[in-house]
Amino acid sequence: MNSFLDNSIVHYMLTFYELAVFYFAVVVMSAYILLAIISLIAVRKYVHKNTFTNYESLLTSTITPSVSILAPAYNEAVTIVENIRSLLSIHYPNMEVIVINDGSKDNTMPVLISAFNLVKIPFVVNYEIETKEVLGVYKSTNKAFDNLVVVNKINGGKADALNVGLNISTKPYVTSIDADCILEQDALLKLMKPFEDQTNKRVIATGGVVRIINSCKIESGKLVAVRAPRNWVARFQALEYIRAFLLGRMAWSSLDGLLIISGAIGIFDRKITIAAGGYNHKTVGEDMELVVRMRRYMHHNKLPYKVAFVPDPLCWTEVPESWKVLQKQRNRWTRGTIETLRMHRSVFLNPSYGKIGLLSYPFWLFFEWLAPIVEFVGIIYTIILISFGLINWPFFLLMVTLVYSFAIFFSVFALLLEEITYHAYHRKRDILALFFVALIEPFCFHPFVIYSAIRGNIDYLRGKTSWDKFERKGFSGKDRKKMVESRVNYA
């Protein structure tokens, strides 16, 4: 053992490893600090700019652009009527709701026909994107539901259903809002604003901030008070979402390098979405993949464009409250990231793609996909060193403290940004709870995220492609729970 320790090659290898880990950590931390500063400037500018915006103008204008809301449904007979009514009541003047029944095995279609007095209409589908066959298009005989279109099709998965919605829609913009989210009343108006602001660059998509609704106070389907989640798993995610949306995505949007728009809330330019090929059913991360493909399409055709991001909290969603379900969700996110990065690997460090080739893609590759792997390898390596008595304890502890300090700093920065801009958490105890989460998260939650990412990598290598949509507790009782159970594995 002593001879092994004395071996100068081993000594050099250890030193090299320590330095490599150190410099990787410094680069990662510097990148995140830079993003945080960019985000701070961008959010403050947005908030100032927004004080001059009267969204009522869009509501009453005759030239407001029209939007189609796409709502894929699979075995949702129990809650479909309630969900559609909720979508129809969204605050927007010029919209249609397209419900796509994706070959449900339950009685979703008969329930819809009876609830909305639907009749089959003569309709020729423009198959601009190849999809499974459409069996029929239905409209209501009741004038009150004039802006409702129901499509019955052969089962093909969520992406296929969304593509049918794209084919059927006649509006210039489309959005697919998750039926189990609660939207702010003016969410669509705010998301449409960047499209209306466009001048020299075509806005091809806008995304909004998703926040966590667990433990919040909801009355009649509306959010009335924001609370920090009581459940710890959800509470960790509450802080994580603030960091990701307010710091990460806002900064990337400001740098014009945003690669992802959350599937829960986003509006897309229909023509460009179709021209780029629509939703891809070969990936579990179709939201990110679509944005990357649309960007590539614009680059190939040398069309000036922009992907916009609205930092207002627009959409409130329920997150998993159990480690098991969270693991499945994160596993899927990792697989989605790998699939997208692999499908678009030609973008990597390709100067013809500008910022996405030189900045966004490498960032996702190194910091979103590879960082958990590097961390995992680091942990294993450290355990080996400890077991062989080779660890440089002072340096190791210094590194751990550095990373921990950075994690706290980054979380507190995100909390401050939330505080000076949207101030969603009014109660002092909620902010204190989130601060406490910032202190313990690096030891409790972060290792779990790493573990889930590793599992995602392994499952990707094994060729796993299922969706494993998580089971939500629901906002309004047992019915929604039944619906969510039935939607598990719908992809």
Add this chain to the structure above:
Amino acid sequence: MVSWLESYLYNGFLPVKISSWGILLLLTFSALLFLRIFISRVSKAREYQLQTKYSKIFEDQLTEFIFDEERYAEGSPDHLELIKSLRRQIKVKLRRRVFGKAILLFHRDFKGIPEQRLEKLYRDIGMSKYAIGDLREGSWYEKAFIFTELGQMNIAEALPIVLKYTNHYNSVLREEAQFAAVRMGGAVNISFMADLELPVSGWQQTRIMQELDRVDLAQIPPFFYLLDAKNASVVAFGLKLLAKYRQVDDPEKIMAKIHDEQEEVRLAALFCIRETEMYSAANRLIERYPKETPEVQQEILNTLGFIGDEEVIQFLEDFLYEDTYNIAYPATRSLVRLGFKLSPDSGIPSFNKELYKHTRYELFPG
């Protein structure tokens, strides 16, 4: 300094030194940021309290001023006392801001004489002078708010200053200045738009159009001069205004725009032709059709459905054999709109027959 800490912070090995300083800075900043969260909460709460307090005072004063016209008649003791009191209050910036917001809210809710009285009160107490003075300093968003205020309160003497900002590089400042200029001058003074260099967004067009809705129709001037602008978005906006107010005195000028270089302008011209039902444009559109981009072609086919005659029907009938959906659909729809009836034994392809049924149902669901 404690020796062990010193040994880390001034260590000869660079990674140790960087890490030590990094930890120290990150933890210090974290503590400061955390403190800032609570300072922000306290200061926000204090500001909110003050704002609520003064809002209440000003709202009460303004309510009395509006509803007790007799008591606050021009030159009456109460009127003079109110002016004196408000002049004293608005010397403090926070109160001035609160008063500005309060009077804007009242102004928005009233029309006619109360609106004019509020505008006069705004001038009498010297708010307009403060606002114009504040334009010289302050950040872009403060200036933008002043434009909103000056525009809404119709302070015409500020128009020359406001116009200077209508081509400003900052989009918010520019848009608020443009909006204020429209408010101050009404439809008559929209001429500054012809000189705009930067594009006018759809959002700004919507706002200006809505502002023009407040103007009496009899006072709306012809907008043909906007079609001479070099800025494509201004020309497109001009065409939308012509469509909205049905101004068709110079149809040649509108039709000339279907040959414009910019697609945005050509599309707006088609919109204008459709909305004003310019029947004389039909043949020109048919001539233009083969030279157009797919998007404009679709719009031409769509427009023909609103202004067509027998000749147009003949032109559109050829599209009953078209198998490209994006062309066949608008053509069939226009045919149906023009009253064309497909005979049951027609030899057109089944796709087009189905499309005919589809568009017929869309236009005449009964």
